[in-house]
C-alpha cells in the first residue's frame with residue numbers, strides 16, 4: 681500500500697492524514713469544503729511543530745510529511761490510484777453510504793475501503809454498497825498522532841485478506857491494531873460511552889461538580905483526563921450520536937443519552953470544537969474554566 685485517500689478533513693480526518701503521511705504514504709486529504717481543508721492543513725502544521733519541539737520528529741521528517749500531503753476538494757484523480765480509501769466524514773449513515781457508492785466505481789480493483797466510524801455498523805453499511813468484501817472499519821482515536829490504538833472492525837463479508845492488509849497497514853503507522861467483530865459501539869465506545877454518560881448524569885444530580893468528577897477519575901483511576909473533559913475533546917454531539925446508535929442498536933435503555941448531554945448539545949455547547957462544553961476553552965484552551973452551574 682502506498683497511495684491513501686482520506687475523505688473528510690475534520691478532527692479525525694486531519695489526524696489520520698497526518699499519521700499516514702508521517703509514516704511514508706502518499707496521502708490525499710479530500711473535503712468538499714475548502715475552508716475545512718485549509719483548517720486541516722493549519723492543524724497538521726501546528727501538530728507537526730509540536731512534535732518537532734518535543735523532538736518526536738526531525739525538521740526533515742516534518743518537511744517530508746508535508747510534501748506527501750495533498751489537500752483537494754476534488755479527489756477523482758487520487759481515487760483512481762488509491763490503495764486505501766478511508767472515510768472520516770460526519771457520523772451519519774447516509775453520508776457514509778453515499779461516499780462509498782461514489783468512490784467504489786472509480787477506485788482500482790485491489791483498493792481497500794475503510795470507514796473511521798465510531799459506532800455505525802459495518803454490516804449495515806455493507807448491505808448498501810457494491811463491494812462489501814473490501815469494506816472494513818478502521819477506528820482511530822483522538823488525538824490521532826498520539827493514541828496508539830486502531831480498533832479494526834471486520835464485517836461478516838470482509839475477506840480475511842482485507843483484514844490482514846489492514847492489520848499490516850496499522851503496524852506501518854506504528855500503532856497497534858485490535859480486531860473485533862461488528863456490533864453497535866464495537867468495544868471501545870460500548871465501554872467508554874456509558875462511563876461518560878454516567879459522569880454527566882451524576883453531575884446533573886449534583887453528586888459532585890465538573891472538576892471533582894474529573895479529578896476523581898484522574899487521580900483515583902489513573903485516567904489521563906476526566907470523563908467530562910474527555911467528552912469535550914470527543915465532542916458532546918459525537919458522544920450523543922454514539923449513545924443513540926447503541927441505544928437503538930442494542931435495544932437497551934441504559935445507553936440512552938442522559939438529558940443534560942442532550943441539553944448541552946441543543947445549546948451548541950459541543951466541547952473544544954465550539955469553545956464551550958463542560959469547560960470553557962475560549963480564554964485559555966490549555967487551562968479551561970468550568971462552564972456548569974448545577
Ligand code: CAA
Nearest residue numbers: 727730731734798820821822823825826869904905910914
Ligand atoms: N498531535 C501531536 N501530538 C500531540 C497532540 C496532537 N494533536 N496532542 C497532544 N500531543 C502530544 C504532546 O506533544 C505531548 O507529547 P510528549 O508526551 O512528547 O510531551 C503529549 O501528546 C501529551 O500532550 P500534552 O502535554 O499537551 O497534554 P496531556 O499530557 O494533558 O495529554 C492527551 C493530552 C494526549 C490528550 C491526554 O490527556 C490523553 O491521552 N487523554 C485521553 C485521550 C483519549 O482518551 N482519547 C480517546 C478519545 S475516544 C475517541 O477518540 C474515539 C471515539 O470514537 C469517541
